[in-house]
Amino acid sequence: MQYRFCFLFCLLALILGETQMYSVFARAPATAKIVFASTRDGNSEIYIMNPDGSKPVNLTRHPSRDLAPAWSPTGEHIAFNSDRDGTRDVYIMDANGKNVRKMFRRLAYREFPVWSPDGKKLVYTNAADWGIYVGTINSQQEERITSANFLGGWPVWAPDSSEVAFISTEGPWAYSLKVVNLETRKEKILMPKEEIGKFFDPDWSPDGTRIAFYWSEKGIYVIDKNGRSLKRLISSASRPSWSPLGD
Incomplete structure (x- = not known):
């Protein structure tokens, strides 16, 4: 199924x-x-x-x-x-x-x-x-809202405005998909896990539980906001955007 x-x-x-x-x-x-x-x-x-x-x-x-x-x-x-x-x-x-x-x-x-x-x-x-x-x-x-130790880009709001997802870079291949809590300023790294890569274009699901993003040369992925359940949805594609209902 x-x-x-x-x-x-x-x-x-x-x-x-x-x-x-x-x-x-x-x-x-x-x-x-x-x-x-x-x-x-x-x-x-x-x-x-x-x-x-x-x-x-x-x-x-x-x-x-x-x-x-x-x-x-x-x-x-x-x-x-x-x-x-x-x-x-x-x-x-x-x-x-x-x-x-x-x-x-x-x-x-x-x-x-x-x-x-x-x-x-x-x-x-x-x-x-x-x-x-x-x-x-x-x-x-x-x-x-982000620390001064890296460069940031592609920010996007969570649906409830409590967090912002973004991409940080610390070198030519040191890309990270992160989420920052706007109240505590704590940052969480969602990607990479074990394999390095270039990540772009994060987009929150309408219910705020998942984030879709583009992994360069690999395709579109989705991951839970807590960093679990990483899954590739499609290859040879970029710039994901959720439907209004998220289904």
């Missing part, structure tokens, strides 16, 4: 020219939209389009490089990266592209923002020290 695992949308080389696809459906606006970054007009801009690919709209229209968009949980706002003020940092705009503002007054090299499930915070990488940080929306508060 086969185990019922999550339905993983394995985004296999999903490329539209030089287009980058990001988080998809939102509860607002009422019509579902896909947000993405593209250089289709010669510069990296943030667009939205209908789920069937029709009616793409350039939201940013700025000579700077805008990329890495992420819907807020309500779909009312989009966080993204831009170097429009000289340093790549996190910006927020309304879903229609208006009211663009910096998240922080002090510029820093913050990258790849991800919204917390309640929409009150963002987690991101600060390239100044390659730490994982959490910043509060409409506040100038930010805090490093």
Whole structure:
């Protein structure tokens, strides 16, 4: 009898020219939209389009490089990266592209923002020290949540906002899949077990019990949040994403 695992949308080389696809459906606006970054007009801009690919709209229209968009949980706002003020940092705009503002007054090299499930915070990488940080929306508060002994990337919130999964690197092949508890700041290494490898793109299951991730040159794996029950789901695939129901 086969185990019922999550339905993983394995985004296999999903490329539209030089287009980058990001988080998809939102509860607002009422019509579902896909947000993405593209250089289709010669510069990296943030667009939205209908789920069937029709009616793409350039939201940013700025000579700077805008990329890495992420819907807020309500779909009312989009966080993204831009170097429009000289340093790549996190910006927020309304879903229609208006009211663009910096998240922080002090510029820093913050990258790849991800919204917390309640929409009150963002987690991101600060390239100044390659730490994982959490910043509060409409506040100038930010805090490093990972230790200073390694470089961090690919952070993603647990569904209950109590933990963040991320990838740490301490050398060319010293990659680790870790989880940090936001209350205690304790870090747990889920991977590697015995075999080294390069790990990317962690994604929590909707119930917060498992994490899917990409193991370079091996495929998509899933592991329990406590580090047990490692299983490969498919080879020759990357960028896993759970279905909303996790089934």
